[in-house]
Amino acid sequence: MKEAVDCYSLTDDLRQTILPLTKVNPWLGLLRFTLLGTLFFSLVILAWITNNQIIFVLTSLLAGFFYALWLICTHDTTHYTLTQWTWFEEIAPRLQSYPLSWPYGVYQELHHLHHGWNGFDFRDPERTEWTKDEYETASPWQQWYVKHQWPIDIFVLGGIGLITRTIAQGVKLRSIRPRLQWKLMTDVVFIVLIHSCFLAIALSYGVIARYFLFWFILERTVGFFMQTREHLEHYQMWTQKDTYQLTQLYAARNISVPNWIQWLIGGLPYHSIHHAFPKIPFNHLPEAFDKIQSVLKKHHYPQMNKENGYVRTAWQLSHQPSIISSIRGNHTIV
Numbered sequence: 001m002k003e004a005v006d007c008y009s010l011t012d013d014l015r016q017t018i019l020p021l022t023k024v025n026p027w028l029g030l031l032r033f034t035l036l037g038t039l040f041f042s043l044v045i046l047a048w049i050t051n052n053q054i055i056f057v058l059t060s061l062l063a064g065f066f067y068a069l070w071l072i073c074t075h076d077t078t079h080y081t082l083t084q085w086t087w088f089e090e091i092a093p094r095l096q097s098y099p100l101s102w103p104y105g106v107y108q109e110l111h112h113l114h115h116g117w118n119g120f121d122f123r124d125p126e127r128t129e130w131t132k133d134e135y136e137t138a139s140p141w142q143q144w145y146v147k148h149q150w151p152i153d154i155f156v157l158g159g160i161g162l163i164t165r166t167i168a169q170g171v172k173l174r175s176i177r178p179r180l181q182w183k184l185m186t187d188v189v190f191i192v193l194i195h196s197c198f199l200a201i202a203l204s205y206g207v208i209a210r211y212f213l214f215w216f217i218l219e220r221t222v223g224f225f226m227q228t229r230e231h232l233e234h235y236q237m238w239t240q241k242d243t244y245q246l247t248q249l250y251a252a253r254n255i256s257v258p259n260w261i262q263w264l265i266g267g268l269p270y271h272s273i274h275h276a277f278p279k280i281p282f283n284h285l286p287e288a289f290d291k292i293q294s295v296l297k298k299h300h301y302p303q304m305n306k307e308n309g310y311v312r313t314a315w316q317l318s319h320q321p322s323i324i325s326s327i328r329g330n331h332t333i334v
Helices: 002-021 026-049 053-071 073-078 086-100 104-117 132-136 140-147 149-172 179-204 208-234 244-250 259-264 271-276 282-298 310-318
Strands: 322-324 331-333
Touching: 002 244, 002 282, 026 053, 026 073, 026 259, 026 282, 053 073, 053 086, 053 208, 073 086, 073 104, 086 104, 086 179, 086 208, 104 149, 104 179, 132 322, 140 149, 149 179, 149 208, 149 310, 179 208, 208 310, 244 271, 259 282, 271 282
Parallel strands: none
Antiparallel strands: 322 331
């Protein structure tokens, strides 16, 4: 009984603490969206007006980097915390995503399931770590994949792997989330329509080879960043606590980065805070992290983790392939 009262008191304290931090400043979100989008399009234009193949490749790579940062804004829009302008947060992410064949509508639905199932249900569509049962019943080549998952996902599967997995999960979970059926269809139709137009333009100008090279570079670059980010956020973090908020606070990873990086990638370094309270906009997540740490300490709960940098953390985790041993979250190195 005392534990239940303590959990209720903690949950209420957490909610009261973060309430002032849920207000969205639409102009700040629009600034981030516009700045990254402008940088991306400027590099795209520079790539296509040059006749030098080396400059074309280099500017396309740089464009891919800013495209990845720009696409992270679509994570904010799934929660309507970029601007809180509903019309903008429905239209803008689709205009961003469809040219790269990213099925945003499907991702939007799956991401809400991910927030509900992280730490509780192995059907979580964004779970990156295999379970013990999955590993033990897998074929030898699948077990080999699990042991080399990080380099394969990041350097080989890349963006195509993410797109394929998202569509496959959308098909698989249609019965649970019926809107996935409609969003699968509309995403595919618009992606095909947009790329048909692009392809027709490339053919008319006789630049088909350059067209495919450009999209290949973007797919590789964006896929690299998105796969790395996805693995860092939850790999080896699966755990289950007494309440939903506590589970989310301990089942996602926080990473220490400079403030300018935190701003560019939309607060994702404070991923456990985002999971527990997805209505907090990106600019308030650092402050929310500090306040929630204080609340946890006040109620005698362990402090949330905070890893030291993206590169260092990715390197360490990629050399420690693991599986989830139980629903409660024990992990075994394989």
